[in-house]
Amino acid sequence: MxxxxxxxxxxxxxxxxxxxxxxxxxxxxxxxxxxxxxxxxxxxxxxxxxxxxxxxxxxxxxxxxxxxxxxxxxxxxxxxxxxxxxxxxxxxxxxxxxxxxxxxxxxxxxxxxxxxxxxxxxTIQGLSDGCDWVLLIGDMTALPSIQLKLARFAADARGYVVLDLHSNADLPDLKLPAGITLIVRTSESTASLSERVSALTWLSGTPAIWCACEFSQMRAIRQHLNQQPDFDRKTCYISSYWKEGVTEDGHKVLKRDDQESYAG
Ligand SMILES: Cc1cc2nc3c(=O)[nH]c(=O)nc-3n(C[C@H](O)[C@H](O)[C@H](O)COP(=O)(O)OP(=O)(O)OC[C@H]3O[C@@H](n4cnc5c(N)ncnc54)[C@H](O)[C@@H]3O)c2cc1C
CATH class of the missing domain: 2.40.30.10 (Translation factors)
Structure with a gap:
């Protein structure tokens, strides 16, 4: 890059x-x-x-x-x-x-x-092409990026968009293909973003996954996704955009360490 x-x-x-x-x-x-x-x-x-x-x-x-x-x-x-x-x-x-x-x-x-x-x-890594279904996950920091991706979805795309918003009033007017299910959690929800992702019914075939959110949520989501059938790191972008209680300068260091240990 x-x-x-x-x-x-x-x-x-x-x-x-x-x-x-x-x-x-x-x-x-x-x-x-x-x-x-x-x-x-x-x-x-x-x-x-x-x-x-x-x-x-x-x-x-x-x-x-x-x-x-x-x-x-x-x-x-x-x-x-x-x-x-x-x-x-x-x-x-x-x-x-x-x-x-x-x-x-x-x-x-x-x-x-x-x-x-x-x-x-x-540039940021985009959503992989040629997969069987799509899974977009993000909180409000990823919303600009997710909206641009949704605008380019094929009419026959299938999968999920899972969003973590402050409130329902923060949900933009999204035009989603019929095969895409939207799941929204807000700060009033009891289940976290990662719990919402874990509760999804996993579809058959290889997913294209794009996920960006808070650091701890990202790690919990990544751990869950890693255990799913047909999960392929090459068709995934899973990143943290910020960390609770830490400025971007501190987050940058933790993110680099985390990526190094994940890459093994
Ligand atoms: C590639 C990339 C693209 C991004 N795009 C966007 C974007 O388009 N819009 C956007 O809003 N953010 C975006 N972010 C996230 C943004 O960079 C961080 O939220 C950043 O920390 C904000 O800087 P700050 O100076 O406001 O707060 P900082 O000085 O970094 O942090 C101060 C405090 O605020 C907390 N904090 C930081 N961000 C949030 C948050 N979103 N919600 C709650 N608490 C927070 C921190 O935990 C810390 O305690 C992106 C991040 C990346 C890596």
Whole structure:
């Protein structure tokens, strides 16, 4: 996978709530024209100073920016815009390197005309082609990516989409083929995301699996999936997008260790 950082600066054109727990920021600027046409669904790194500013001129020469990873949910080269959808999870006042919250805090306070630097975009492994059925699993951080995948589903696709949302009001209007069953858990549900996945009736044939969610949930889901018939690592993407109680910087280290031990 090719990794590009080469930060470019973008300006906030619009901010609005897509749902109670999801805020969309639409960015614009000359730099949009330098991005590839297929940028929707790719991920970018948002850059902050350690005190939460997006003005990187405040960084000392020996200071590295704080990086946060997000998916481009919409890309419109014609209008010169890209959109990022932020889960609203940070409710404390300030951000700092210990408690983090840089990206969510910025998204909740950004105004038209504000600027931010983004590195990337880089590609994420997609849903494998040519499998017998599909299984998409994700929480709200994966919703932008899952929606883009659902839009490309074949009319005769069969399988499951299992979502973990803050509330039913966060469920977007999804157009699903008749053969796809949607399962939604919310923060009011008693069963966790991994328990919902474990309760699925496993279909016959090889599944194409795409899963992105909280670290501990991802591990429980992966353990369950590994035990299922016709499970094939080559047709799966199973990743954690964040970890409860840990900032992205800490999660990155745990994620790397976990992937190394899983790869064996
Ligand atoms: C490839 C990839 C694509 C991603 N795309 C998106 C996207 O499009 N939209 C999106 O919202 N997120 C996305 N994420 C997840 C996002 O990078 C993390 O949620 C990130 O930690 C948020 O940074 P922060 O500065 O707001 O919080 P951090 O400083 O990283 O964390 C501060 C605290 O908030 C908690 N926290 C972090 N994220 C959440 C959350 N979602 N819910 C509840 N608590 C949380 C942490 O456990 C920690 O205690 C993506 C992650 C990856 C790896």
């Amino acid at each position: 090719q990794k590009r950082l080469q930060p470019k600066t973008f300006t906030v054109q619009q901010t609005f709530n897509l749902s109670p727990a999801m805020r969309r920021i639409v960015l614009t600027g000359e730099a949009v024209r330098q991005l590839p046409a297929d940028s929707a669904g790719q991920y970018v790194k948002l850059l902050f100073t350690p005190d939460g500013s997006t003005d990187l001129s405040g960084l000392a020469d020996d200071q590295r920016p704080v990086l946060r990873t997000y998916t481009i949910s919409e890309f419109d080269a014609g209008n010169g815009t890209l959109a990022i959808d932020f889960v609203k999870h940070h409710h404390a006042g300030e951000v700092n390197p210990e408690t983090g919250g840089y990206a969510s805090h910025w998204a909740m306070h950004a105004s038209v005309g504000d600027t931010i630097s983004l590195g990337g975009p880089n």
